[in-house]
Amino acid sequence: xxxxxxxxxxxxxxxxxxxxxxxxxxxxxxxxxxxxxxxxxxxxxxxxxxxxxxxxxxxxxxxxxxxxxxxxxxxxxxxxxxxxxxxxxxxxxxxxxxxxxxxxxxxxxxxxxxxxxxxxxxxxxxxxxxxxxxxxxxxxxxxxxxxxxxxxxxxxxxxxxxxxxxxxxxxxxxxxxxxxxxxxxxxxxxxxxxxxxxxxxxxxxxxxxxxxxxxxxxxxxxxxxxxxxxxxxxxxxxxxxxxxxxxxxxxxxxxxxxxxxxxxxxxxxxxxxxxxxxxxxxxxxxxxxxxxxxxxxxxxxxxxxxxxxxxxxxxxxxxxxx
Amino acid sequence: xxxxxxxxxxxxxxxxxxxxxxxxxxxxxxxxxxxxxxxxxxxxxxxxxxxxxxxxxxxxxxxxxxxxxxxxxxxxxxxxxxxxxxxxxxxxxxxxxxxxxxxxxxxxxxxxxxxxxxxxxxxxxxxxxxxxxxxxxxxxxxxxxxxxxxxxxxxxxxxxxxxxxxxxxxxxxxxxxxxxxxxxxxxxxxxxxxxxxxxxxxxxxxxxxxxxxxxxxxxxxxxxxxxxxxxxxxxxxxxxxxxxxxxxxxxxxxxxxxxxxxxxxxxxxxxxxxxxxxxxxxxxxxxxxxxxxxxxxxxxxxxxxxxxxxxxxxxxxxxxxx
Numbered sequence: 001x002x003x004x005x006x007x008x009x010x011x012x013x014x015x016x017x018x019x020x021x022x023x024x025x026x027x028x029x030x031x032x033x034x035x036x037x038x039x040x041x042x043x044x045x046x047x048x049x050x051x052x053x054x055x056x057x058x059x060x061x062x063x064x065x066x067x068x069x070x071x072x073x074x075x076x077x078x079x080x081x082x083x084x085x086x087x088x089x090x091x092x093x094x095x096x097x098x099x100x101x102x103x104x105x106x107x108x109x110x111x112x113x114x115x116x117x118x119x120x121x122x123x124x125x126x127x128x129x130x131x132x133x134x135x136x137x138x139x140x141x142x143x144x145x146x147x148x149x150x151x152x153x154x155x156x157x158x159x160x161x162x163x164x165x166x167x168x169x170x171x172x173x174x175x176x177x178x179x180x181x182x183x184x185x186x187x188x189x190x191x192x193x194x195x196x197x198x199x200x201x202x203x204x205x206x207x208x209x210x211x212x213x214x215x216x217x218x219x220x221x222x223x224x225x226x227x228x229x230x231x232x233x234x235x236x237x238x239x240x241x242x243x244x245x246x247x248x249x250x251x252x253x254x255x256x257x258x259x260x261x262x263x264x265x266x267x268x269x270x271x272x273x274x275x276x277x278x279x280x281x282x283x284x285x286x287x288x289x290x291x292x293x294x295x296x297x298x299x300x301x302x303x304x305x306x307x308x309x310x311x312x313x314x315x316x317x318x319x320x321x322x
Numbered sequence: 323x324x325x326x327x328x329x330x331x332x333x334x335x336x337x338x339x340x341x342x343x344x345x346x347x348x349x350x351x352x353x354x355x356x357x358x359x360x361x362x363x364x365x366x367x368x369x370x371x372x373x374x375x376x377x378x379x380x381x382x383x384x385x386x387x388x389x390x391x392x393x394x395x396x397x398x399x400x401x402x403x404x405x406x407x408x409x410x411x412x413x414x415x416x417x418x419x420x421x422x423x424x425x426x427x428x429x430x431x432x433x434x435x436x437x438x439x440x441x442x443x444x445x446x447x448x449x450x451x452x453x454x455x456x457x458x459x460x461x462x463x464x465x466x467x468x469x470x471x472x473x474x475x476x477x478x479x480x481x482x483x484x485x486x487x488x489x490x491x492x493x494x495x496x497x498x499x500x501x502x503x504x505x506x507x508x509x510x511x512x513x514x515x516x517x518x519x520x521x522x523x524x525x526x527x528x529x530x531x532x533x534x535x536x537x538x539x540x541x542x543x544x545x546x547x548x549x550x551x552x553x554x555x556x557x558x559x560x561x562x563x564x565x566x567x568x569x570x571x572x573x574x575x576x577x578x579x580x581x582x583x584x585x586x587x588x589x590x591x592x593x594x595x596x597x598x599x600x601x602x603x604x605x606x607x608x609x610x611x612x613x614x615x616x617x618x619x620x621x622x623x624x625x626x627x628x629x630x631x632x633x634x635x636x637x638x639x640x641x642x643x644x
Binding site for chain 2 (some may be wrong): 031040082133143209210
């Protein structure tokens with residue numbers, strides 16, 4: 001099946017770039033990294049029924065498979081250039097591939113990202129995408145570098161994707177007033193927006209950065225571990241969408257925002273001296289940004305509740321969403 | 323499960339390279355392509371029970387997952403540098419991962435290939451590897467470029483991997499004299515040798531090149547299609563191992579050699595004026611090389627049998643091994 005599907009994918013993803021010397025159709029692609037740029041590469045896999053519900057539309061799978069990878073580039077401050085696609089399908093289902101490629105291209109085209117190679121194989125539905133981007137030498141954002149006293153910020157809102165998954169798992173109630181809210185949350189789950197422009201704006205500004213794929217506690221925990229610091233978060237400051245707050249009580253919405261994964265927002269630390277500049281820069285890009293806490297001595301992430309007491313995030317129930 | 327397994331993989335694959343600015347452990351890797359080199363990238367997936375028999379040892383899966391990708395670099399004449407690994411496993415099976423990484427490293431270490439990033443997910447056993455190599459600008463080998471009158475050559479021997487798969491599917495007979503032959507063939511299936519040095523030697527020499535992953539007829543067919551030519555092969559010239567010929571009659575051995583995949587030898591075309599040089603260069607590398615036919619006008623691959631008549635490779639039975 002491989003050849004026909006690859007030809008279909010090639011036709012539908014055509015994206016001219018001068019730096020692609022040889023694209024889809026040979027044993028490998030040949031690419032020219034611009035002089036004076038470092039290459040940033042990541043790979044992420046989505047498995048049917050694990051990373052997306054089994055009923056997810058092909059167009060959403062195609063979008064998300066690229067989005068989760070572009071989010072990794074965003075977290076590094078890299079600008080995207082090329083992707084490789086490894087698509088494993090139970091059968092040579094060209095309708096699925098058409099939908100998948102449509103979703104993939106919806107996201108790829110405005111970024112001028114070229115699909116330069118791939119492999120289609122038969123097996124349980126699994127999608128791996130490898131993405132390649134550029135960053136000026138030495139200027140990639142990393143998880144290390146957060147310093148005591150830095151502010152901790154996030155883009156957008158947190159917990160929407162977990163609430164979207166929850167919505168998919170509940171029977172639909174005949175409640176038209178809330179259908180739009182459910183759709184918004186499910187859209188956040190299925191079509192996450194990689195924060196590429198924000199990541200580029202954060203070069204030379206953020207001291208550490210990560211994307212929120214496993215949940216804020218887990219991912220900010222990665223910054224803490226890599227930087228040798230701790231972090232304190234204020235529950236009252238966590239940015240939560242009105243859809244999330246309308247459909248869930250405060251405790252559930254807080255759990256989704258702290259422990260829910262799949263939001264693909266950026267979480268980053270910024271020295272106090274640059275805080276105003278960063279907030280202004282991201283706002284200018286139309287990217288919401290919220291200060292949620294600060295970097296402290298020690299290790300791990302602590303969360304202060306609305307009443308001022310620390311929340312025990314190690315208790316059962318928190319683990320569930322990670 | 324992701325973090326522990328990735329840490330295990332990181333420790334076991336440590337491979338210092340100056341051009342790896344940031345390796346496993348962040349959202350993405352940061353890499354420096356040497357000045358004056360083009361980047362060559364490929365991705366290939368192995369699925370349990372499709373690309374290797376279900377009983378295959380983890381160490382063999384690790385070797386093969388890298389080997390099939392390095393074979394793509396070999397076919398382009400590229401020298402390998404970095405890899406990304408997307409490993410999907412039914413459970414966080416650290417014994418499997420240890421075996422897998424051992425096989426991967428057995429092949430990676432002598433090539434100084436660094437594993438720079440990856441993703442481990444839960445799901446049906448599936449392995450995608452993306453590899454990155456370098457080639458001087460404009461000197462990558464491609465499938466296009468074969469000209470009428472060029473000789474067609476292959477490295478090594480053909481059909482061994484198909485015979486190895488056949489051996490695995492047969493009940494083991496109590497025949498010690500042949501156990502070594504079976505083991506050789508199964509080894510060719512499980513531990514293919516990517517022809518990297520040969521590929522590099524063929525830069526500026528071969529007019530077109532492909533690796534034999536889908537079978538000689540299919541892969542030489544790719545050269546013909548991309549180059550707008552046909553090819554004529556002499557069955558009597560096909561290099562076949564003594565193990566293959568000892569365990570199978572001539573007709574079966576010929577089918578394996580023409581239609582069997584997974585050999586990961588190189589098939590390439592060379593202008594007559596360079597034939598002697600290429601044969602000498604590859605022999606000096608210890609890489610067997612055999613002229614098996616020539617490029618002709620027209621399209622597709624024709625095979626002349628021992629008696630001089632054309633073999634009908636479109637008949638049922640040939641398709642089976644592709």
